[in-house]
Amino acid sequence: MVWQKRYSPPGASPGTLHVPSALRGDVRITAMHYSPSAYHEEEIIDLDDFLCTAPSDGVLWLNVDGLGDVNVLEKLGQHWNLHPLTLEDVLNVPQRSKIEDYEHYAFLTFRAAFVEAPQHVRMEQISLFWGPSYVLTFQEEAEHDVFEPVRNRIRHRRGHIRRHGADYLAYALLDAAIDSFFPVLNALGEELEALEEAVFEAPTRETMEAIHAIRRTLTHLRRAIWPTRDMVQAFIHSESEWMTDPTRVFLRDCHDHVLQVLDVLESYRDLGGSLMETYLSVQSYRMNEVMKVLTIIATIFIPLTFIAGLYGMNFDRTKSPLNMPELQWYWGYPFSLALMAGVALCLVVFFRRKGWF
Incomplete structure (x- = not known):
């Protein structure tokens, strides 16, 4: 599992929007507008028409799947007065998890993880803009959508999400991305158990290669989730006037989830190191x-x-x-x-x- 950083061209002026070749592709935009009593969901075909008639009441969530169209970023940036540097960060994949407060909005970037195939873990960067009554999210692709549980909560009016504002929606989306690491950890845990049995029963060269691969995956996951701990902590103490105290309480629970992920990753990394040492000891014994x-x-x-x-x-x-x-x-x-x-x-x-x- 290797991620390659995609930057803007060397020498480009700050705020330049450049789509790397690896991110080019179709873009899909969906919108959800909701209030305690109603909600509306649609796929946006003409972004200009939608922005001209965008509702001003309730909470608006605009999700963009795919980062291959600079025009979409520019139009959204102009409509909500988003800083060019934050728009550039959306395309610079992967970014270190962070939160930046601006006068009219806050910008967050973080990671989600998923198991694409057996023994193959992938991560994607998610960028989030949070304003007084809107949330904009940008995902690298639509194939693996970690936000579907949040959509179902809005559709079926489950939980607190439709009774709260945009700050709670931002928390719910961040929490969904963090929780996406738990199924990945479960899959890696099962793989480690299988490798542990193989080490003592019939270790081969493929066993050593599998141990090395899973240790490298764990290192990448830890590198991705570690900055999220500080980012969530900063989010809790955000001085934004739109942050409510109930949402801060839920964010503390989100922070606990990050710590749980880190604890499991540390224990798995230790187990991976022990398996490698055990493999070498077994081979030496044989x-x-x-x-x-x-x-x-x-x-x-x-x-x-x-x-x-x-x-x-x-x-x-x-x-x-x-x-x-x-x-x-x-x-x-x-x-x-x-x-x-x-x-x-x-x-x-x-x-x-x-x-x-």
Whole structure:
């Protein structure tokens, strides 16, 4: 899992809107307008017409899926008087999670995570503009929408969301993005459990590569979620006049979720490091076992080789009666084989009693 930073062209003036090639594609805009008693949802085809007739009462949530159209950013920036630097940050992917307070709005950027395929985790950057009665969100793609639970709460009037203002909606969207890390952590936890069993049962080179890959994924996730802790803390203490005390209470719960994600990531990183050490220890143990068996076999054959080498010397029996007289024995050859077998058996019994195999 590797993310490549997409910047504006070198030397471009601050606030320049440039869409990197990796972000180019179709753009889909949806709008939800709601109040305690009603809500309206639509997909925007003509942005200019919508902005001319945009409702001023209740809460308006505009979500943009895809970052491939600079014109959309420019029109929204002009309509709500958004600073060019914040619009540029929307396209500079990925950004470090942060919050910036402006006179008429606040700008937040953070990450969401999802499991795209087995053993493949992806993250996307989400940018959020929060004003007195509106929230604008920008997602990199529409395929994985972490905001669908929030939409369902608005549609079916569940929870507190339709009784509160735009500050609560901003909190709910941020909380949904943070909660998207928990299914990812569950998937990684199951993978770590499977790797733990594989390490002790039948570790292979693929096991080591899988451990390394999951440790790298955990490092990327931690790097993404760590700044979110400070960002949520700053959001809680925002001096914006549109921030209400009830929303601050809910944001503290959101901060707790970030800490939970970080705690799980730390424990998984420690487990990943332990698995790597265990894998190396198991491999070293298996190698030692192989070397021990080979050493025992070699040790058993040392005296046998000595006996065979001793009687393999070519001394002339006719020159001296002392030149290996046992070579003339009738039972000489069977005796030498019995001697070798006896020595080998004694060594095997000795090693067995020592518990060396």
